[in-house]
Amino acid sequence: MMETVFTPLQSLGGGALIGLAAVLLMATLGRVMGATGIVTGLMQPANLGDWTWRAALLAGMISGPAAFLLLSGQMPEIQVPASTSMLIIGGLIVGIGVTFGSGCTSGHGVCGMARLSPRSIVATLTFMFTTAITVFVIRHLIGG
Amino acid sequence: MRLILSYVIGLVFGLGISISGMANPAKVLNFFDIAGNWDPSLAFVMGGALVVTALGYRFVLRRPAPLIDTAFHLPTRRDLDAPLILGSGVFGIGWGIAGFCPGGALPALGTGRSEVVIFVAAMLAGIVLAKAVRGALAARTPSTV
Structure with missing residues (x-):
């Protein structure tokens, strides 16, 4: 089991930046900052203009760690x-589930x-619950 | 303009993910491991993101339209259906197995780590597979029902 250090300030600040990105994307392009929607739209674009902003956004996301390195x-x-097999199985399941x-x-x-969307509130409670159950099963029932 | 803005917004998101620790699967999984090495950081990430987004959306969505588009593209459905709940439940199982969620994994690609590439490739395959299945199901179901 890998230990990590509780980082309340960095996590709060990083979270605020995530929120800032969400607000800016809504204010400018009028879009929801959802990773699933952005990559799904990249694979199935409505038109070229719809593809390019998503590609630029993804390029920006991927540049995040380099910006972190600079700072x-x-x-x-x-x-x-x-x-590796858990990453592949987990990745497949994540892709299916988010779709x-x-x-x-x-x-x-x-x-x-x-936005207090009832669908999003129910979805979030559901996946937070099943993630917790899965981690418990893997670490404490199977892994021991 | 649109592309530069999109890139900068993506960069802010990716930097936020990097600073918050959410690119790190061990940190994410330790949030859910209350019975083990509990790391409450994820709650602070969600809290910070939610407060800023909720406040910012209040001002932004009061406007008639976004700055460089004619209308806001907001999900309008409010019903709770089986695909939403089952799909979200399935997503959580995958998240618990791998430790990556899409928003954490995409910026993490920028670290060049092979584990991230493997996860994202599998995730994209899962999205393509699910789209194909959903398309086939929709084709079989009469639209009048």
Whole structure:
């Protein structure tokens, strides 16, 4: 099991930046800042103009760690407890789940909850619950 | 203008994910592990993001339209259906297995770590698969029902 340090200030500040990005995207392009919707739209664009802003947004997201490196002198820490097969199985399941569920932590959990959308509130409570159950099963029932 | 704005907004999001620690699967999973090495950070990320978004949306959505489009593209459905609840439940299982959610994994691609690339490739395959299944289901269901 990998230990991590509780970082209330960085997490609050990072969260505020995530919120700022969501507000800016709504104020300018009028779009929801949901990772699922953005990549799904990239694979199935309505037209070229719809594809290019999503590609630019994704390029910006991927530049995030480099910006972090410039500011802090190091890459963001990434510790992966999952094996390669768990990453593949988990990735497939995430892709299937967010497609049927119409969103993920950013779309439902931040943007939808901020609008008090009943669908997003129910979706967020549901995936937070099943994630917690899954982590409990893997770490304390199977892993021990 | 639209592309520069999109890039900068993506950068703010990716930097926020990086600073918050949400690019790190171990940190995300430790939030859900109350019975183990509990790390409450994710609650602070969600809290910070929600407060800013809720306040900002209040001002933004009062306007008739966004700055560089003719209308806001907001989800309008309010009904709770089975795909929403089952899909979200399934998403949580995958999130618990891998430790990455889409919003955390996409910026994490920028670290160049192979684990992130593997997860994102599998996630994209899952999205394509689910779209195909959903399309097939919709084609079989009469639209009048």
